[in-house]
Every structure is written in structure tokens, then in C-alpha cells.
Amino acid sequence: MPTNIDTLCINTIRTLSMDAVQKANSGHPGTAMALAPVAYTLWRDVLNYDPANPLWPNRDRFVLSIGHASMLLYSLIYLAGIRDVRPGGVSNDRPALTLEDIEQFRQLDSLTPGHPEYHHTAGVETTTGPLGQGCGNSVGMAIAEKWLAERYNRPGFTLFDHHVYTLCGDGDNMEGVSSEAASIAGHLKLGNLTWIYDSNHISIEGSTRIAFTESVHKRFEAYGWHVLELKDANDTGDMRRLLAEAKAETSRPTLIIVHSIIGWGAPHLAGTAEAHGSPLGVEEVRETKKFYGWPEDRNFYVPEGVPEHFQAGIATRGAAASRAWDELFRAYRAKYPDEAAQLDHIFAGTLPEGWDSDIPVFDADAKGVASRASSGKVLNEIAKNYPWMIGGSADLSPSTKTHLTFDGAGDFQPPQWGGTYGGRNLHFGVREHAMGSISNGLALYGIRAYCSGFLIFSDYMKPPIRLSSLMKLPVTYIFTHDSIGVGEDGPTHQPIEQLAQLRATPGVTVLRPADANEVAEAWRTLVQIRDRPSVLALSRQNLPTICRKTYAPATGLAKGAYVLADAQGRPDVILMATGSEVGLIVKAAEKLKADGIKVRLVSMPSWDLFEAQPKAYRDSVLPPDVTARVAVEQAAQLGWDRYTGLVGETIVMHGFGASAPAGQLEVKFGFTVDAVVAAARRQAGKPA
Amino acid sequence: MPTNIDTLCINTIRTLSMDAVQKANSGHPGTAMALAPVAYTLWRDVLNYDPANPLWPNRDRFVLSIGHASMLLYSLIYLAGIRDVRPGGVSNDRPALTLEDIEQFRQLDSLTPGHPEYHHTAGVETTTGPLGQGCGNSVGMAIAEKWLAERYNRPGFTLFDHHVYTLCGDGDNMEGVSSEAASIAGHLKLGNLTWIYDSNHISIEGSTRIAFTESVHKRFEAYGWHVLELKDANDTGDMRRLLAEAKAETSRPTLIIVHSIIGWGAPHLAGTAEAHGSPLGVEEVRETKKFYGWPEDRNFYVPEGVPEHFQAGIATRGAAASRAWDELFRAYRAKYPDEAAQLDHIFAGTLPEGWDSDIPVFDADAKGVASRASSGKVLNEIAKNYPWMIGGSADLSPSTKTHLTFDGAGDFQPPQWGGTYGGRNLHFGVREHAMGSISNGLALYGIRAYCSGFLIFSDYMKPPIRLSSLMKLPVTYIFTHDSIGVGEDGPTHQPIEQLAQLRATPGVTVLRPADANEVAEAWRTLVQIRDRPSVLALSRQNLPTICRKTYAPATGLAKGAYVLADAQGRPDVILMATGSEVGLIVKAAEKLKADGIKVRLVSMPSWDLFEAQPKAYRDSVLPPDVTARVAVEQAAQLGWDRYTGLVGETIVMHGFGASAPAGQLEVKFGFTVDAVVAAARRQAGKPA
Structure with a gap:
């Protein structure tokens, strides 16, 4: 085995990833193997993050946009010793991930699902997997950091000055969403953002030469980014230097292009698409471990001193920084109590008092x-x-x-x-x-x-x-x-x-x-x-x-659907609608009422809020024994049958719209008082 | 009025666009006004297009990705005298658009809807409006041209050698889809493709400086494109030169960046966001016409000689080219009858004989x-x-x-x-x-x-x-x-x-x-x-x-849903499912049958095909009087109530999935034989 502790740490990440994927017989080993040195350098030596306090507001953020490389992140979380977070806060009882959790990779109800899930595993800053999304999220995070700093920092009180790091790949950079996000990040000159782009020239269908031959370097320069290249993913010294350069450039976001070999170290599969999304196979795992100088038969092996060395970097640095920040925030609170109270809300996700005090009421x-x-x-x-x-x-x-x-x-x-x-x-x-x-x-x-x-x-x-x-x-x-x-x-x-x-x-x-x-x-x-x-x-x-003296109050909206107006006794027919079509059923009801037909009007602004009500409430709005029902909505029918049943009617869109003044379209597509009245009469058994 | 006929043509396009938008009191005048010289130059002097034969297969394609500037395209179609196309072919009776059609811009059932619609207006090559889509379509067209040329051209028979032109704007170029399309077009080296990018520095929220400050020029170079700039949209001579350069570059797609002023000529609104998506107003229209040297009070005015001059370019050139092509294709057909027959199918959208002759049958x-x-x-x-x-x-x-x-x-x-x-x-x-x-x-x-x-x-x-x-x-x-x-x-x-x-x-x-x-x-x-x-x-x-000796033949799929297996007499319950869940209801039915419960099994692979069947067929599959029904699908419930009614049950997904081996997820989310059997028994009124 190599004696260099950095190499041991890096190979621990690699072998944990390989082993977890192999045991699950499912997953993506190659990228974790390739990027282990990069991620190790970033986490151990650079990331400002306190594993004991994963909710520290000024922590650097790490986004794994290549969510399929989840084992890379889980390995880092494990080695960093990040504490668990559950409702109520940080847990002192247990770490976010144990070695046993990693052995349960991709298993039912484990803490190590196939792609990283926010809220599920402490240390995961955002849910990733659908490509490009982490890139977009990270731009939002960098905007948030800039905004918080501008709004809440005060002279002598730099509460916010952290950095956002994103690990992305060829797939991310082919997706349009990341292009959009990169363009706006360049425009906004987000100097607090660094994307680390794993350029391994391999995608699922093979070499990227079959579909992706643009110059990503020049493209990002065109967006106004600062672009750097790491020639060899294994060169941790150079990576440290580039990360320092990225941090030093505060007026532009930075892209670090990392040239890597997917599945690095695997004798037969390194540099191939086969290393991307499948277990390497028992024999290849063994040979790869041999190449790493690893005990070939040990699985989920973490050499002595590895977590300690990892934590001596990130945890020591992070603990000092987060403690200093806590001190700073205490002093800030004393001097700026209102701002501190706002930040408390932001961190807790709670609402400011009086947020609703000026919500207007509209006259009929x-x-x-x-x-x-x-x-x-x-x-x-x-x-x-x-x-x-x-x-x-x-x-x-x-x-x-x-x-x-x-x-x-x-x-x-x-x-x-x-x-x-x-x-x-x-x-x-x-x-x-x-x-x-x-x-x-x-x-x-x-x-x-x-x-x-x-x-x-x-x-x-x-x-x-x-x-x-x-x-x-x-x-x-x-x-x-x-x-x-x-x-x-x-x-x-x-x-x-x-x-x-x-x-x-x-x-x-x-x-x-x-x-x-x-x-x-x-x-x-x-x-x-x-x-x-x-x-x-x-x-x-x-x-x-709508005149709320004549009709029921709009507060009924909170229950998703409510009776807007009712007939005396059992209604002959229920008319229901949402949004702009409620006005239409109101008019139809006036006509029907004048003709002696008993109508219940139901406004249904939110199906999901309605479905969340107790059955008793739902049945009180839509009594099961009143099956004469008409639903009106300028949208596809799909879903309405839940409320109209097998015998009710719907007045909906059965195809695409058309170009014309809106009033004429209402007639063309049958959204008229007459059409609603006719349907209601049919349903009520009283055709005109 | 200016005497230069080119200027007259250009201003005709501008004023028709302004007038149509003003009359409709809805639409987008500014881009048509700005790009009239560019579009005029392309259509009159360059586009290889025969207005008498808008279906000519080797015509150059023009895509208006900025579909909101539809009046620009309608003006061009009108001035070029494109013939109408209806089912059956090109019409000799009427042009695609008359001046009356243009006066009906954005009116009900007119030929000039708000955004250009393929199949609706002859001369419109694709439906556009949702930004970026025309860009993507044009890459598909350029791929198609390359493919047809490679597959069907023969020595001496260059059937396909046309060019695809796309007019796009700032909005298109901010959308991710166009970034994706441009990247793949660059990779594929589509030298038959030219995008003309209207860089007017105005978007709906104001100057593009608020959100879009990247270098589009450099970005497209990074994609491997050939990039040119037209300094002044009004410089038709320079535009002709650039279009020639674009055509001459056959190994890369070309981007021509056109610097334009939106609403050019409007004294108060030119260069403003207000000129983008609203009528200019009667007074501004009048003053703009004055600036153009136009009769201020004439609307929808087409000076004498304008259509003739326009057609002397495009129609003369196009007619000669399409006639020559027809000759060529006749000779090709004689020499390569099989290939010509294939092309007939391609042009008509029909199927080759024997396409289905090798569709396999799978054994149980x-x-x-x-x-x-x-x-x-x-x-x-x-x-x-x-x-x-x-x-x-x-x-x-x-x-x-x-x-x-x-x-x-x-x-x-x-x-x-x-x-x-x-x-x-x-x-x-x-x-x-x-x-x-x-x-x-x-x-x-x-x-x-x-x-x-x-x-x-x-x-x-x-x-x-x-x-x-x-x-x-x-x-x-x-x-x-x-x-x-x-x-x-x-x-x-x-x-x-x-x-x-x-x-x-x-x-x-x-x-x-x-x-x-x-x-x-x-x-x-x-x-x-x-x-x-x-x-x-x-x-x-x-x-x-599934064993099709025991169960109904899979040909039932063509009707969307079919009875896969039935009970003797009236079923106690109908079990329905799609895709992977059909296997589950088959198993459940075996168990229910053994317990003496009469089950009908319905496979429902396609709801829309089923809905297209006559009511008698639908009722034969799902008899209205059998309301004991269970539907099973590993998907959201929305829509299933149409088939299960108010009293049936669904076994569906009520939230997101999870990471685990699939078999365990089936249990976790209730997709088990036991669950289906229990639901069926409840529905049949025979709980276990």
C-alpha cells in the first residue's frame, strides 16, 4: 500500500465507490474513481465547511451536479464526519453516514440512495441526477450568497463571504439548462461561483467525439467566465493552485476544466463508456485495487488514519471558521437586532410577522x-x-x-x-x-x-x-x-x-x-x-x-374547493369550474335559477388542497348522491372525471386553441353561457 | 415617396406589418420593421424557392424562429406570390395569402394567425413562436438535406443541394434549446445551414444589458460555426455579400449577426421594448410612414410594381431552378427507379411496401x-x-x-x-x-x-x-x-x-x-x-x-384497450392496467378465479386510441353497469377516474418513488398480487 496519506485518502474514496456499486450491483463507479483526487483536494484543503455544523449559514456550498456519481459525495460526507441533521437540527448522536450506510448504497430506505437527495442525507446541498440541474441550482446559490452579503453584511461584519463549488460533467455541459445558467452567471459576474468540469471525453454512447466537439473553454469565455484547465485530474497540487486562482478572481465565475480518465486505475475499463454506469465486475475491482496498491480482498476498507487526516483538514478549518462566525453573529445580533431576526427567519424558513397585513380586499x-x-x-x-x-x-x-x-x-x-x-x-x-x-x-x-x-x-x-x-x-x-x-x-x-x-x-x-x-x-x-x-x-x-356579499367568501379557497352559491335543498345539478370559467358558471347559474333549476356552484381553485380535506368536507361540497354535474375549464379534460364521475359532463378543450380575439375563441370552443346552461339542463334531466 | 424600387419593396413589408398589427390591435411590429431589408434581400435575391411550387423538394428552407414577427413572413409570402397548398397539392386557383388575408391578421379562422402555423398557411415551413424551436427545427432540416443528398444524389444527379436559413433573435439565443442545437450543428459541420441573428439589444423587459451580455459571436465560434456580422440591417448590399459568404462556406454552419434597431423608423418607439409586442398606435404609425416617405393615410398599401419586382427576383430564379429540377428528377427516375420511388414516398409521407413484413411474433x-x-x-x-x-x-x-x-x-x-x-x-x-x-x-x-x-x-x-x-x-x-x-x-x-x-x-x-x-x-x-x-x-x-393462446391476441392493442381475458357471464369486477402492471393483474386474476371470483381483465395500452373507438366498443370493454373496477398503474392517478368512476379503486403512485431494487419498490408502493386481490375483492363485494 502507498504510504502517502493523501493517496490513501484518495484511494479510499475510489475503493468505497467501487465497492458500494459492486455490492449494490448498480451505480456509477467511473467518475468517482476519476475525480477522487479533485474532490479530495477541494474538500480537505479548500472547502470552508464545518462537518459538526452542516447548517452553518456561511459554509461553502458543494453541488454534485453529476448526481450519478453519488458515491463520490457519500464517501466525502463519510470521511469528513459530517453530523446528521434531522428535523430540529444537527444531531450529536450520529454522523450523517456510517460505513454501514455506505454498504447499503441504493438499498431500500437507506441513507445512500442512487442519486443524492436533499433532506434525506445530511451534507447533500441539493438533489441532483437530472443533468444540468445542479449547475442551475448553483447559480441560484451564488445569487443568494451575493444577495445576503449585500443586504446583511455590515462594516466589520462580513457574515456572508462564502463560495459555491459545482462538480459537473460532459452531460451537464451538453444540456441547455446549464448553458442558460452559465450565460446568466457570466452576466451577473458571480465571482463566488466555481464550476469544476470533468472532461473525460466519455458519454454513455461512447466517445464525446460522436456528439460534443465544441470548445467548452471558449464558450465559457464567451459567457464572460474565467476559464482554467487542470491537465491531469491526479495532480492535487495543481488543483489546489487552480482553486486558489478561482477564489482570487472575484469579478467573474470560474470554470476549471479537469482532464480526467473515467474509471482511472481499472486495467480494462478505464477510459471506456463501460466504466460509467455499471459495476466494474468483481475481477476488475480486484485488479483495480491491485493497481492502487490496495488489499485486493478487502471491501469497504478504510485504512487507519484516513478519516482523521481528512478531518484534520476540513473539520479543523471549518470548526474554527464556524465558531468565529458564531461569535461574529452574536455581536451582529447585538448591534443589528432587526437584521439578525430576519436572518433567523431565513435560516429557519419561517415567515416574518405582518407579512400578510397589507393583503388587499377587492371590491365587487x-x-x-x-x-x-x-x-x-x-x-x-x-x-x-x-x-x-x-x-x-x-x-x-x-x-x-x-x-x-x-x-x-x-x-x-x-x-x-x-x-x-x-x-x-x-x-x-x-x-x-x-x-x-x-x-x-x-x-x-x-x-x-x-x-x-x-x-x-x-x-x-x-x-x-x-x-x-x-x-x-x-x-x-x-x-x-x-x-x-x-x-x-x-x-x-x-x-x-x-x-x-x-x-x-x-x-x-x-x-x-x-x-x-x-x-x-x-x-x-x-x-x-x-x-x-x-x-x-x-x-x-x-x-x-365576484360580489362576496351575494356569494361565499373567497377564504373558501384555502380548502381547495368550496360552495360559492347554493340552491335551497338538494341541488338539481352541480356546476364546477376554476379560474376564468367561474365567472361563466356564475352567469349560467343566474339563468338556470331564473328557470327554476336548483344549482350548486362550486369554485375549485386547487384540486390538491381539496383532496387534502377530510372526506366529510369533500362530500359536503360534492355530495356523492348528486351525480348531475358539469365541470367547465378551458383546459384538457384529463382529471376532471374524478369530480364529474361516469355520468357527469365536462366543457373543456378537446384540442389546441386558435388565434383570434379571446371572446371569439370562447364561442368557437363552446365556453358560452348557453352551452353551460344546456349541459346543466341535460344533467338535471330538464332539457330545454 | 422614394423612387428606388428596392426601398419601396422593403417599406411595403414594413408598412403592411405595422398596419396589420395596428388593425388587429395585437401583434409584434418592431422586428418586421427592422428586418425587412434583411428578409427582402434573402428572399428576393438569394432564396432558391419557386412560389408557384412551394412543395418543390429542393427548395431552400426559410424558418422564422422569431415566430412573433409573423407579419414579416406573411408579407414575404404575399409579395412572393406563393401559391396556396391544400390537401392534394398546390392550388392554381389562389395565392397562399391575399391582401385581404393580411388584413385579417390574427382574426378567427384567418390564414394569418398570430404565429406562423405549418399546414395552415402555405409558405410556412414550420410552426414557430415558442422561442428556440425554429432554431432546433432548422438543424433537423439541415440534417435531412445532408442525409437526402448523401443517400439519393448520384453522379450527375444532384437532387439535393439546398440551404436552410433561419431568422432568430435574442430570445432564441438565450434559450437552452438553441444552444444545444447550435452545438450539435457545429459538431455535424452543417455547411448548409445559416442562422441570421437579429441582435437588436431589446427584449421585453428592456435592454438586453439587464440579462444578456455574453459574446454570441465568440460562443458560436466555440461551437465551430462560421460567424459574420452585418453592421447595419439596412445595408442590403452588405447583406447580399454576407449571404454569399455563408453559402460559400460549406464545411461549417454560418451565423450572421445583424445589428438592427427594433421598430426602425418609428420616431418615438424605435429602439425601445415598446416596439416589440404592441401596436405602435395610430399616430406613431402615421409618423413612421412619413419617415418612410409613405402616404400617411393609406393602409395596407402596396405600390405598383412592388410584387412584380419582388417576384422578378425570387419567382424568376425559382421557376427556372424548379423546372430544371423536375427535368433532372425525370431523368433520375428513368435511371434509378427504386430510389425515385423511395423519394416519392418521402415527399408524400407514405409507407414503403413491406415495411411490416418482418415484425416478429414473440413466444410466450x-x-x-x-x-x-x-x-x-x-x-x-x-x-x-x-x-x-x-x-x-x-x-x-x-x-x-x-x-x-x-x-x-x-x-x-x-x-x-x-x-x-x-x-x-x-x-x-x-x-x-x-x-x-x-x-x-x-x-x-x-x-x-x-x-x-x-x-x-x-x-x-x-x-x-x-x-x-x-x-x-x-x-x-x-x-x-x-x-x-x-x-x-x-x-x-x-x-x-x-x-x-x-x-x-x-x-x-x-x-x-x-x-x-x-x-x-x-x-x-x-x-x-x-x-x-x-x-x-x-x-x-x-x-x-403473455401466452396468446390462453389470452386474447395482442392485435387488440390497435383499439387502445381490449379484453385480455374474461369470466363466464357478468364479471364481478374489472381489473385494468397498462404496460408492466398487466402482468400483475394477470397473476391477481388467477388467484381470484381460483377463489371463484369472476374477473374481466382489460389491457389498456393506449387511452387515446381507446377514446377514438365508437361508444359501443368502449362499452363492450368497460360495461357501464359493471362499476366494480380496479385500475393498476405505476404512475400518477390523474385521469384514471375516467375508467374507474366514482366508486372504483386505483392502485397507483401517490408520490415520488425511491431508490431500491425494483422488486422491493413494488412491495413498498403496494404493487403486489395481494394488494390487487384485496382491492378486487372489496370492489366485488367479497372481501376476504
């Missing part, structure tokens, strides 16, 4: 207001009282009405562009996908992030929406222009299936408010939801503000 | 085979007999089993990388979004395109899937690893809501076959569908091959 108004516009008002009234609520749009804020306009809101821009990092309006550019991924990064810092675009373009950002939910992050997605109400822009811009796809996504709260007061209640509701993302689907067109 | 097999694997076999057997079926994967073909392995299939690679443009296996790299967009471009040429990835990553490519459907393109999306059956890779890689979102998308045929013979029938069915995309959802894990 037949002409009404577009829900995107009422939302813009409510958002501003909340954000004004919620200082760490920040967000923006993918170049659509004049349309989505998400710009914060109150004094001091400002734009987030680097000083070099004449702005400040303390601004609260983010400009994502026409980059929906990165916008979602960046918002997840912001939320991981406790910042209350929102982002916005047209509902149709939620298609461009589905992967980060899903990850918001998987990570239980309260990102607010504000999607306007939510139906054929878009009008003239036509079918390319008119969402049909988007509501269904968001409703089908586990853990996403979808809210489609019917009028300005439901918008206010939607915001009131979603802000209080701190463990999952919310989607607000809002109209381009005006929606009448 | 309890161990079975993964549907991704049986699909790989069937695909190869079909593609072998379907010479213009080409496709590939986003770096996952070893996993999706989509590589064509028969003799002569080959890889599509440029000669410079030692390959040939005649290969049938495309390597998209880890670029799902561009893969979909490129596949649409291939399909627009009549090539039968397929592409593949993991079902979870359909999230990365939803926008082009939607556009396949909107354009009625028969792209085949092969998505494997379609459930928690993925196993150890865990929740980031296990689709839950993806089936629902694809089913909700209008016009997409989703097929989730249950075994190898359903896979064969799925392919047989989808290949015959020529007017919409299909999605194949396939398993990673083995699925038993």
Missing part, C-alpha cells in the same frame, strides 16, 4: 381585473413586508406583472453594470429552464423565491418544478396567460395540457383563482405553505370580481 | 423480456424495410435499445469526423430538448424520425413534443425506464406524472405495451399513424410474454 366589480394584475398587486403588498421574498421573470415581467415596484425593491445587477446585488427584482432573460433551477438554488438558502412566465412555457421548465417538489422547496411559480384567453397569440401560446401536468406532479400545489379576492386568498394560502412549491395559474384577460 | 415466456428490448428488435426489423426511418437517442441508445444494427445502418457523422451523412443512427448527445426539435425538422422533410430517452427526461423536451402534435408530424418518441421499475436510480429517475402529461397533450398517441407482442402491435399501429406523434412508454425490467 363586473368589469373586474385580470388575475395576473390583481396578483401583481398582492405580490407587491406581501413582498413589501417580506424582505427576503425575491424573484423575477424570464423576460416577461411587464406581462406577468411580477415586478416589485415599491421603494427599495431595486434590480439585482452587478456593480459592473451599475447595479447592486441587493436588488429584489431578478432578470432571468428568456431562460425559463434556468429560471426554475436558479429559483431552487435561492430556496435552498431560505430565500422566498418566485419566478414567472406564461403558463405555456412551464413546458420549458418542468424539470426544476419537479425538483422543487422532490426537495420540498416553497418556490412560487407564477404562470399567467393561462388559457385560450390569451387570444390572438394563438395555439403555440395557449396552454391546454399544462394544468393537468402540473396537477399530476406529486407535491405541487396548483391554484387557479377565479377573481381578485381568490387571488389574494391564493397568495395568503401559498405563502404559508413552506414545504412544497406552488403554481399560480392566472389570466391575461379581465375577470369579474 | 414467463421470464419474458424488457419492453425496451423487444422494442429494439421490432424497431430494427421495421427500419430495415423502411429506408428513410432514421433516429437516435440523447446519449442513451445502449439503454433505450434504439441503435439500428443491421448492415448499412451506420452512424450519421460528417466526413470530417470520418463518417458519412448517409448514416441512420443519430447521436444527439445529452440534449433532449434539441433532439425533439431536430426530430420535428426531420419529419418536416418526410423522413420518418424517431428519438429516444428515459421517460423521466421527456420533461426536458415537452415543448417539441407539443409542436409535433400541433404540426401533425409523425415523430416517434421512444421513452424507456417508464416507472419505479427503474429501481436503484431512485426518484429523480422514476417517472410518475409523465404518462398523465403526455396523455393530456392533444393529439399525442401514447402507447404503453404490456409485453413483447403488444410492443410489436404498438409499432405496427404507430407506424401507420401518419398525422400525429406517438409516444412509446417502455420498461427497463423484464415483462413476461
